[in-house]
Amino acid sequence: MLFRKRHPAQEILSIEGLPLPCQLLRSKRKSLAVHVRHDAVEVRAPLHISTADVLVFLDKHQRWVKRKLAEKQQRAAESLSLKDGGQVYYKARALRVRLENASRGGVEIDGDQMIIRGPAISASKAEAVxxxxxxxxxxxxxxxxxxxxxxxxxxxxxxxxxxxxxxxxxxxxxxxxxxxxxxxxxxxxxxxxxxxxxxxxxxxxxxxxxxxxxxxxxxxxxxxxxxxxxxxxxxxxxxxx
Ligand SMILES: [Zn+2]
Missing domain, CATH: 3.30.2010.10 (Metalloproteases ("zincins"), catalytic domain)
Incomplete structure (x- = not known):
C-alpha cells in the first residue's frame, strides 16, 4: 500500500519588503505563477518545488508584485463613495459628495461638489437618487x-x-x-x-x-x-x- 505524504494545502510566507502576506498554494501544476489579490499575494506552485525556489521566483517578480499592489490600493482609494464627504468621478472630474435632506430627491452639480438630496438622506438612499x-x-x-x-x-x-x-x-x-x-x-x-x-x-x-x-x-x-x-x-x- 502506498501512503502519500499529504502536503499542507496552504502555506503563508512572509517576504521581506512585501506589505502583504504571501499565500503559497501547491497543486498538480507544472509552473509557478503569482497573482495579486486585494488582500494577499498568491503564489501557485507545483507540488514538489522547494520553498527556496519559490522565494527566488518571488524575488524576481517583486517589482511587478509591488506595482500591482500599488495599483490595487490606488483603485480602492479612488472608488466611488456616496456617503457625505465621499467622492464621485463625474465627467472626468473628481467631485466631493454632499448629502442634503430635502423633501424631494435630486442631484445637483455645484462647483466641485455633487449634492444629492432626498428625505432622510443616507448613503443607500443617495444611491437610489x-x-x-x-x-x-x-x-x-x-x-x-x-x-x-x-x-x-x-x-x-x-x-x-x-x-x-x-x-x-x-x-x-x-x-x-x-x-x-x-x-x-x-x-x-x-x-x-x-x-x-x-x-x-x-x-x-x-x-x-x-x-x-x-x-x-x-x-x-x-x-x-x-x-x-x-x-x-x-x-x-x-x-x-
Ligand atoms: Zn462589442
Missing part, C-alpha cells in the same frame, strides 16, 4: 443618438429597442435581434466616451462581432475610439456603485 438621475439622463440622451447613428449607417431598420441595465461586466450589449442595451452608469463618463459606446453598439448592427471590419466601421464614425477605450480601461473602476 443617483441611479434615478442617471437613468433619466440615459433615457433622454442615448435613444435619439443611437437612432440617429443607426439611420446614418443605414441600419435604422435593424434597431428594435434601446434598454438599460446595470451589469457588472458590461457597458453595452447588442443582440442579434437589434436590441441595444446600455449600462446607465456610463452617464457618469465624459460625453466622448458615451458617444464611443453608442458607436460601439450601433456598429454591431453592421457586424455582430469584433472583427477588423467591425473596428473599421467604428473608426469611421468615432475616429478617436482608441482614446475612449483607453479612458474606460483606466477609469471604469471609479464609476461603479
Amino acid at each position: 443617483l441611479k434615478q438621475w442617471l437613468l433619466q439622463q440615459a433615457r433622454s440622451w442615448l435613444p435619439p443618438r443611437t437612432r440617429a447613428l443607426a439611420e446614418y449607417l443605414e441600419v435604422g431598420h435593424k434597431l428594435k429597442d434601446v434598454v438599460y441595465r446595470k451589469t457588472r461586466s458590461k457597458w453595452g450589449h447588442c443582440t442579434a435581434g437589434g436590441r441595444i442595451q446600455y449600462n446607465w452608469l456610463i452617464m457618469l463618463a465624459p460625453d466622448g466616451v458615451i458617444d464611443y459606446m453608442i458607436s460601439h453598439e450601433v456598429c454591431h448592427l453592421l457586424h455582430m462581432n469584433h472583427s477588423p471590419a467591425y473596428w473599421q466601421s467604428v473608426a469611421k464614425v468615432c475616429p478617436d475610439y482608441q482614446r475612449y477605450v483607453g479612458w474606460l480601461k483606466q477609469h471604469e473602476h471609479r464609476l461603479w456603485f
